[in-house]
Amino acid sequence: MNQYLQLCQRIINEGHWIENERTQKRCLTVINADLEYNVGANEFPLITTRKSFYKAAIAEFLGYIRGYDNAADFRKLGAKTWDANANENTAWLANPHRKGEDDMGRVYGVQGRNWAKPDGGSIDQLKKIVDNLSRGIDDRGEILSFYNPGEFHMGCLRPCMHTHTFSLLGDTLYLTSYQRSCDVPLGLNFNQVQVFFFLAIIAQITGLKAGKAYHKIVNAHIYEDQLELMRDVQLKREPFPSPQLIINPDIKSLEDLETWVTVDDFSVENYQCHDPIAYPFSV
Numbered sequence: 001m002n003q004y005l006q007l008c009q010r011i012i013n014e015g016h017w018i019e020n021e022r023t024q025k026r027c028l029t030v031i032n033a034d035l036e037y038n039v040g041a042n043e044f045p046l047i048t049t050r051k052s053f054y055k056a057a058i059a060e061f062l063g064y065i066r067g068y069d070n071a072a073d074f075r076k077l078g079a080k081t082w083d084a085n086a087n088e089n090t091a092w093l094a095n096p097h098r099k100g101e102d103d104m105g106r107v108y109g110v111q112g113r114n115w116a117k118p119d120g121g122s123i124d125q126l127k128k129i130v131d132n133l134s135r136g137i138d139d140r141g142e143i144l145s146f147y148n149p150g151e152f153h154m155g156c157l158r159p160c161m162h163t164h165t166f167s168l169l170g171d172t173l174y175l176t177s178y179q180r181s182c183d184v185p186l187g188l189n190f191n192q193v194q195v196f197f198f199l200a201i202i203a204q205i206t207g208l209k210a211g212k213a214y215h216k217i218v219n220a221h222i223y224e225d226q227l228e229l230m231r232d233v234q235l236k237r238e239p240f241p242s243p244q245l246i247i248n249p250d251i252k253s254l255e256d257l258e259t260w261v262t263v264d265d266f267s268v269e270n271y272q273c274h275d276p277i278a279y280p281f282s283v
């Protein structure tokens with residue numbers, strides 16, 4: 001929790017005001033942040049200085065694992081997070097590749113599970129990783145990349161947290177996740193949960209021990225209309241100790257994640273938090 005608060009404070013102390021053309025808003029911005037989560041010790045990095053809706057964050061990531069490309073499928077899992085980008089961004093609404101209401105296009109999980117090969121067919125990056133790790137193999141290229149510049153024009157948004165690398169030391173699994181752009185009040189609140197969740201769940205289904213997750217962020221920003229709430233409300237609050245994430249032990253395979261798992265298979269223990277804060281969202 002302290003590393004999150006330190007990053008927020010650093011943006012306020014040292015940030016530069018940068019115009020953003022896509023959203024037509026200014027962002028207070030710093031470059032480079034390194035966050036670390038101890039998944040093995042189950043120190044769940046859930047924000048405590050406001051109420052955090054971790055189930056929606058897990059639902060969103062479960063949608064990526066399943067390769068979903070439609071905001072309605074995310075809603076069914078419990079995440080409304082793609083409604084605005086799929087249906088309210090004027091550039092995407094006018095894009096000939098958009099297949100209709102709720103379509104997100106070839107983003108995130110589509111690339112992760114169904115990367116189109118130039119010579120036909122497709123690559124399932126996640127299945128290869130899970131198969132290797134289950135056999136104790138780390139070929140130093142256990143990389144899940146959502147970043148496909150050749151298909152940016154076919155999706156509603158370029159992926160923000162775009163690359164996840166798994167590494168094995170003995171029977172302990174590590175994850176390094178790389179994020180190019182980070183909405184610290186809203187997005188990071190979810191992304192911290194997702195990086196932790198991803199290592200915890202892949203360790204569980206591959207029979208490995210979870211070690212640490214390393215979360216590397218390039219452009220970390222606060223939108224101009226979020227600044228007052230962050231500076232004068234959230235940062236004035238005292239954090240509580242980290243809660244623990246509890247995962248249904250019956251989840252044993254990638255197929256389980258693809259078929260029957262829901263957000264009800266996850267819960268949190270000892271979560272003490274302050275009141276919610278409704279931050280403005282920029283489409």
Ligand SMILES: Nc1nc(=O)c2c([nH]1)NC[C@@H]1CN(c3ccc(C(=O)N[C@@H](CCC(=O)O)C(=O)O)cc3)CN21
Nearest residue numbers: 053056081082085183186187189190277279281282283
């Ligand atoms: N400007 C922007 N920021 C983001 O963080 C973001 C995007 N766009 N576009 C793509 C996804 C969608 N994400 C989102 C979208 C909405 C919330 C949000 O509204 N969160 C609320 C609670 C949501 C709920 O009740 O489930 C929050 O208070 O955290 C969070 C992340 C993260 N990403």
Ligand SMILES: O=c1ccn([C@H]2C[C@H](O)[C@@H](COP(=O)(O)O)O2)c(=O)[nH]1
Nearest residue numbers: 022158160161181182183187188191
């Ligand atoms: O997982 C996510 C997804 C998105 N974001 C934020 C970061 C930016 O504020 C916007 C994306 O805008 P770009 O112009 O494409 O950078 O969404 C996030 O923090 N986490």
